[in-house]
Amino acid sequence: xxxxxxxxxxxxxxxxxxxxxxxxxxxxxxxxxxxxxxxxxxxxxxxxxxxxxxxxxxxxxxxxxxxxxxxxxxxxxxxxxxxxxxxxxxxxxxxxxxxxxxxxxxxxxxxxxxxxxxxxxxxxxxxxxxxxxxxxxxxxxxxxxxxxxxxxxxxxxxx
Amino acid sequence: xxxxxxxxxxxxxxxxxxxxxxxxxxxxxxxxxxxxxxxxxxxxxxxxxxxxxxxxxxxxxxxxxxxxxxxxxxxxxxxxxxxxxxxxxxxxxxxxxxxxxxxxxxxxxxxxxxxxxxxxxxxxxxxxxxxxxxxxxxxxxxxxxxxxxxxxxxxxxxxxxxxxxxxxxxxxxxxxxxxxxxxxxxxxxxxxxxxxxxxxxxxxxxxxxxxxxxxxxxxxxxxxxxxxxxxxxxxxxxxxxxxxxxxxxxxxxxxxxxxxxxxxxxxxxxxxxxxxxxxxxxxxxxxxxxxxxxxxxxxxxxxxxxxxxxxxxxxxxxxxxxxxxxxxxxxxxxxxxxxxxxxxxxxxxxxxxxxxxxxxxxxxxxxxxxxxxxxxxxxxxxxxxxxxxxxxxxxxxxxxxxxxxxxxxxxxxxxxxxxxxxxxxxxxxxxxxxxxxxxxxxxxxxxxxxxxxxxxxxxxxxxxxxxxxxxxxxxxxxxxxxxxxxxxxxxxxxxxxxxxxxxxxxxxxxxxxxxxxxxxxxxxxxxxxxxxxxxxxxxxxxxxxxxxxxxxxxxxxxxxxxxxxxxxxxxxxxxxxxxxxxxxxxxxxxxxxx
Numbered sequence: 192x193x194x195x196x197x198x199x200x201x202x203x204x205x206x207x208x209x210x211x212x213x214x215x216x217x218x219x220x221x222x223x224x225x226x227x228x229x230x231x232x233x234x235x236x237x238x239x240x241x242x243x244x245x246x247x248x249x250x251x252x253x254x255x256x257x258x259x260x261x262x263x264x265x266x267x268x269x270x271x272x273x274x275x276x277x278x279x280x281x282x283x284x285x286x287x288x289x290x291x292x293x294x295x296x297x298x299x300x301x302x303x304x305x306x307x308x309x310x311x312x313x314x315x316x317x318x319x320x321x322x323x324x325x326x327x328x329x330x331x332x333x334x335x336x337x338x339x340x341x342x343x344x345x346x347x348x349x350x
Numbered sequence: 351x352x353x354x355x356x357x358x359x360x361x362x363x364x365x366x367x368x369x370x371x372x373x374x375x376x377x378x379x380x381x382x383x384x385x386x387x388x389x390x391x392x393x394x395x396x397x398x399x400x401x402x403x404x405x406x407x408x409x410x411x412x413x414x415x416x417x418x419x420x421x422x423x424x425x426x427x428x429x430x431x432x433x434x435x436x437x438x439x440x441x442x443x444x445x446x447x448x449x450x451x452x453x454x455x456x457x458x459x460x461x462x463x464x465x466x467x468x469x470x471x472x473x474x475x476x477x478x479x480x481x482x483x484x485x486x487x488x489x490x491x492x493x494x495x496x497x498x499x500x501x502x503x504x505x506x507x508x509x510x511x512x513x514x515x516x517x518x519x520x521x522x523x524x525x526x527x528x529x530x531x532x533x534x535x536x537x538x539x540x541x542x543x544x545x546x547x548x549x550x551x552x553x554x555x556x557x558x559x560x561x562x563x564x565x566x567x568x569x570x571x572x573x574x575x576x577x578x579x580x581x582x583x584x585x586x587x588x589x590x591x592x593x594x595x596x597x598x599x600x601x602x603x604x605x606x607x608x609x610x611x612x613x614x615x616x617x618x619x620x621x622x623x624x625x626x627x628x629x630x631x632x633x634x635x636x637x638x639x640x641x642x643x644x645x646x647x648x649x650x651x652x653x654x655x656x657x658x659x660x661x662x663x664x665x666x667x668x669x670x671x672x673x674x675x676x677x678x679x680x681x682x683x684x685x686x687x688x689x690x691x692x693x694x695x696x697x698x699x700x701x702x703x704x705x706x707x708x709x710x711x712x713x714x715x716x717x718x719x720x721x722x723x724x725x726x727x728x729x730x731x732x733x734x735x736x737x738x739x740x741x742x743x744x745x746x747x748x749x750x751x752x753x754x755x756x757x758x759x760x761x762x763x764x765x766x767x768x769x770x771x772x773x774x775x776x777x778x779x780x781x782x783x784x785x786x787x788x789x790x791x792x793x794x795x796x797x798x799x800x801x802x803x804x805x806x807x808x809x810x811x812x813x814x815x816x817x818x819x820x821x822x823x824x825x826x827x828x829x830x831x832x833x834x835x836x837x838x839x840x841x842x843x844x845x846x847x848x849x850x851x852x853x854x855x856x857x858x859x860x861x862x863x864x865x866x867x868x869x870x871x872x873x874x875x876x877x878x879x880x881x882x883x884x885x886x887x888x889x890x891x892x893x894x895x896x897x898x899x900x901x902x903x904x905x906x907x908x909x910x911x912x913x914x915x916x917x918x919x920x921x922x923x924x925x926x927x928x929x930x931x932x933x934x935x936x937x938x939x940x941x942x943x944x
Contacts, residue, residue: 229533232532232533233944241516242515242541243532243541244516244517244518244519244531244540244541245516246532247521247530247532247533248519248520248521248530251521251522251530252522252523
């Protein structure tokens with residue numbers, strides 16, 4: 192709690208406390224705490240003198256700002272048409288099987304969240320997957336599994 | 351400002367640059383249908399219902415958002431336009447809960463009217479209404495049913511622009527976009543003042559007041575119960591709008607008759623308790639001034655601020671919890687009435703207070719919350735059993751099958767039915783201030799307030815914040831400490847203006863002694879419980895009617911109300927006395943700011 196408060200204070204000192212600075216501050220909180228807790232949004236609202244609803248409304252608009260808990264690593268598989276045609280569904284199935292979660296869910300150990308994303312702009316090299324901030328193109332189910340195992344070797348066996 | 355000329359449906363229009371095509375069309379009586387547009391609010395341009403053809407433009411233009419330009423040729427009713435509008439409305443309907451027969455807003459719904467006008471048949475698009483949308487009935491005042499929401503965002507704009515509360519926001523995007531509170535909390539947990547402005551700006555039945563009229567019918571039908579109703583000053587100048595009268599009609603006498611016909615045992619007047627509020631509040635102000643100026647009591651908070659508007663009270667409890675000491679401790683007229691109906695009234699009429707059902711008819715959504723505040727039981731019972739809106743009363747009158755226009759006029763019952771012009775003007779912004787000054791000035795100086803016909807014009811009108819100053823001279827001996835003092839007052843309406851006034855108070859820079867705040871734009875005549883639509887023009891007409899009501903009253907000063915004089919003699923003994931403190935005054939609580 193105090194940590195969140197200090198984090199918000201730091202971010203406000205860095206970016207400023209006007210309405211325009213809301214997004215970088217929210218991004219900063221997500222970078223540090225993975226998602227926006229209710230407390231964090233209230234702290235941001237206080238610091239910027241906005242209503243907490245306004246902060247929530249802005250945050251919930253952006254798919255890269257989470258307002259619900261997510262895993263340490265966020266895997267986004269592009270859902271748009273060219274990736275779909277080049278085999279996105281097989282990638283998704285492989286990841287679901289490996290992590291024992293369905294699309295949109297988070298592993299019980301809170302290490303991974305699997306979601307779909309809109310176009311990542313790599314249509315010529317689909318299917319594409321974004322893991323945290325890194326793009327992986329022309330992936331196969333095997334490649335996808337390797338990428339995940341590199342992040343967390345615990346998921347070594349099941350495939 | 352430069353003037354531009356354009357043509358709309360072959361009619362020539364001249365209009366100031368900067369105005370929209372829609373503004374220009376209105377000027378030449380060309381009606382363009384709208385949905386997300388509202389006169390009170392900024393342009394949103396999200397529903398596209400108002401599209402028109404502009405010569406030379408490939409696409410249709412949203413007339414509410416596109417500025418008129420010199421030489422423009424606009425067509426508002428071509429086949430292309432009509433087809434587009436029909437499609438747009440049909441798509442909105444495809445996402446809408448079309449159970450109109452069960453909807454409270456049926457026959458007063460803008461989407462329903464548009465669907466009828468464009469003859470939308472249900473086969474055009476499949477219904478894609480999301481299943482299992484739950485209605486939020488957590489609040490005492492407001493119900494939110496997302497299945498009827500068209501996402502025009504009028505409520506969000508209202509809450510931001512008129513009230514600066516921002517309880518409502520748009521969350522998510524695309525198909526998941528919805529109107530939401532913080533974290534989608536139920537309304538009773540949100541930082542919401544219950545003012546109901548979102549309700550009167552909602553085009554559909556997505557936001558409505560919580561209805562209590564079935565409870566009232568039950569009470570009326572129960573012979574053991576004695577039903578007492580008090581009607582607020584601004585109801586009588588607005589209820590006619592629901593019953594076939596033009597805006598601004600005063601229908602006081604017919605309203606009283608209709609309530610008697612509904613079977614109410616006693617039809618009484620909130621104006622009476624408004625007069626009582628003025629006397630209590632006037633004395634409270636003078637007492638605060640004495641303590642601050644003579645006794646140098648630093649615990650006394652000035653300016654004193656009115657507390658009649660429950661939306662405003664909840665606003666200050668949330669947003670300025672450190673400054674509750676500025677609020678007058680007087681209950682609102684509704685709650686004073688409630689407390690007295692189960693004590694003084696019960697005693698005089700020889701009725702057991704447990705058998706009294708005390709109902710109020712209010713222009714307000716927040717009054718429902720106020721009636722349910724846990725502390726509002728000083729009579730030993732729930733002081734007010736149900737608070738109804740003007741709209742709910744309109745429904746009851748229609749349900750009873752009364753032909754309102756043919757009803758004769760009748761007078762309020764007694765006791766607690768007599769009132770003054772000062773009580774009547776409570777309904778308009780500045781009215782409480784004007785009434786208070788009429789009384790306070792006379793108490794202090796023994797003379798009439800120095801304005802023509804007692805009409806204190808500087809505090810009237812629709813300006814967001816109004817100011818006035820009155821010099822107190824030749825004071826009576828009791829009040830000699832006020833000799834030469836210039837009493838400074840301010841009036842704010844709409845919570846966005848209340849916030850400006852409070853920022854000044856919080857900074858310790860408020861130059862005033864006394865401030866009136868009303869949560870709703872225009873005061874109660876523009877309240878969240880008033881007939882829909884409500885806009886600036888309508889608010890002005892209702893306010894004019896209220897001032898007419900005042901001018902037609904034989905007594906126009908609260909302290910001269912014979913029943914007020916009587917209740918002090920027989921029951922309350924003195925203003926701010928022991929009985930008053932127990933029944934007519936209250937305290938406030940700090941709430942979450944964020």
